[in-house]
Amino acid sequence: MSNYSFDVLFIGAGIMGSASAYALSKELDSKEQNLSIGVIDLDLEGEHSSTLKNAGGVRATWRNRANIELCKYSIDFYETISEEIQFRKSGYYWMHDERSWEEIERNYPLYKKYNLPVELYSTDDIPRFLSFVNNLEGISGLSVSKKAGLIDHYSLREHYRRHARERGVKFFDRIYVKEIFVQNGEASQVIADDLRSSDTESKNLDGIIQSILTEGEVGHNFKEVTFKCGTLINTAGAWGPRVSEMCGFKDTMVKPRRRQMVVMKCPEVDLSSYGMIIDTSDIYFHEESGNVLAGYSNMDEPYGYNLEFSFGGMDEESLFVNYIWLPLWKRISKFEKVKFIRGWAGIYAETPDRSGYLGKVPGLENIYESIAHTGRGLMISYGAGVALADLILEGKIREELRSAEDLSRERPEGDLFEGLHL
Ligand SMILES: Cc1cc2nc3c(=O)[nH]c(=O)nc-3n(C[C@H](O)[C@H](O)[C@H](O)COP(=O)(O)OP(=O)(O)OC[C@H]3O[C@@H](n4cnc5c(N)ncnc54)[C@H](O)[C@@H]3O)c2cc1C
Numbered sequence: 001m002s003n004y005s006f007d008v009l010f011i012g013a014g015i016m017g018s019a020s021a022y023a024l025s026k027e028l029d030s031k032e033q034n035l036s037i038g039v040i041d042l043d044l045e046g047e048h049s050s051t052l053k054n055a056g057g058v059r060a061t062w063r064n065r066a067n068i069e070l071c072k073y074s075i076d077f078y079e080t081i082s083e084e085i086q087f088r089k090s091g092y093y094w095m096h097d098e099r100s101w102e103e104i105e106r107n108y109p110l111y112k113k114y115n116l117p118v119e120l121y122s123t124d125d126i127p128r129f130l131s132f133v134n135n136l137e138g139i140s141g142l143s144v145s146k147k148a149g150l151i152d153h154y155s156l157r158e159h160y161r162r163h164a165r166e167r168g169v170k171f172f173d174r175i176y177v178k179e180i181f182v183q184n185g186e187a188s189q190v191i192a193d194d195l196r197s198s199d200t201e202s203k204n205l206d207g208i209i210q211s212i213l214t215e216g217e218v219g220h221n222f223k224e225v226t227f228k229c230g231t232l233i234n235t236a237g238a239w240g241p242r243v244s245e246m247c248g249f250k251d252t253m254v255k256p257r258r259r260q261m262v263v264m265k266c267p268e269v270d271l272s273s274y275g276m277i278i279d280t281s282d283i284y285f286h287e288e289s290g291n292v293l294a295g296y297s298n299m300d301e302p303y304g305y306n307l308e309f310s311f312g313g314m315d316e317e318s319l320f321v322n323y324i325w326l327p328l329w330k331r332i333s334k335f336e337k338v339k340f341i342r343g344w345a346g347i348y349a350e351t352p353d354r355s356g357y358l359g360k361v362p363g364l365e366n367i368y369e370s371i372a373h374t375g376r377g378l379m380i381s382y383g384a385g386v387a388l389a390d391l392i393l394e395g396k397i398r399e400e401l402r403s404a405e406d407l408s409r410e411r412p413e414g415d416l417f418e419g420l421h422l
Helices: 015-030 065-080 098-113 123-129 153-166 198-203 205-215 237-246 319-331 374-394 399-407
Strands: 004-011 037-040 092-096 118-121 141-145 170-172 175-183 186-194 223-234 255-265 276-278 284-288 291-296 339-350 357-360 367-371
Touching: 004 015, 015 037, 015 153, 015 367, 015 374, 037 223, 065 098, 065 374, 065 399, 092 098, 098 118, 098 141, 118 123, 123 141, 153 170, 153 374, 175 237, 223 237, 223 374, 237 255, 237 339, 237 367, 255 319, 291 319, 339 374, 357 374, 357 399, 367 374, 374 399
Parallel strands: 004 037, 004 223, 037 170, 092 276, 223 367
Antiparallel strands: 092 141, 118 141, 175 186, 186 223, 255 291, 255 339, 276 284, 284 291, 357 367
């Protein structure tokens, strides 16, 4: 006997699950159709989700049409709710090394085709735009992208959820999906652990949630809850491969990897009129409540679900010093005096070509996915939600987002490779 039953059931309520449930409910409204929609999450607040760990950057300057169209469509939408999501459309300023300069010159005609306001400048122009940069060594050029900037991920996610709830979407918290019934390629029911029962309150629930996310099931005896579903959607982010496996689909492409961010005090550098700034060292940084938020994607980081922050400290060995502070100080001498304030770790879901998966899961009839949009989940979320809703309701994606069909699993190898990535 099922406890709940939904026509459409999402597993994962981060930015992708929330945006997709919202977009689907909105489409249904406009078509005057009605489907019941449920969204399940172990950690609805998102304490450990990638959505609340990201840098807040949005841009549409990608190599592939699919990613450009989804981001551009999303940014158009973010502009309509800019105050609510604190959209600071103050641009992306990217200092390129030789390799990434070649890449951006190659991509530039496509940006123009999509009417993206991007301009390329020579190294000599840099002091005009970024007056605090006093060492130009290793820079081959600067790109300034204007349809880009920073948004508040929490407010955007809440916008999606609020408007989805208004349309009848039900969100479930502290529910961990552990089994999915699939027969003849169709998912019919989901079995989950229900962590909401009162006796878990005394058992360090947050610790349990974190260990479920990092280790998988941890052997607690929770009450089970079941959800019948007509259509099932995997929006479990970096945990997407676990959900795929429950459906009988072994996902060898999506790999989780820890990414870390720091906040530091640096009174001598005022970045308040800029959006995201990117150095040739691949450090990205921006102003955040009077401080500087910076991140670096350490490619030595092993794959796995590691949520421990390890970048802190000012000693010689510290990763913060070596990966962030020293390269920044080399580029901008005003970064000499910094105070480390805090940091955190989140999980990226990586794919071989650094583009996500959106579409029907191959070999399965009623199971879709929108996962592994790597460092792009926030900026792509609205467009990806709309594209997924189109696929579910119409079997094809609307013209403006048609290239998103390339994000299905059945794409030709390497075609969607994204070079300019962080
Ligand atoms: C350090 C860092 C910086 C980033 N910077 C940017 C940036 O500047 N711009 C940008 O666009 N993107 C950025 N990203 C990427 C972006 O954060 C992600 O692409 C995006 O948040 C993914 O959203 P999601 O909803 O797919 O996953 P998540 O937000 O992780 O949500 C997945 C949810 O699924 C739930 N879940 C998983 N398995 C189960 C299960 N079995 N049962 C129930 N619930 C389950 C989890 O609890 C989680 O809440 C960054 C990421 C990191 C880590």
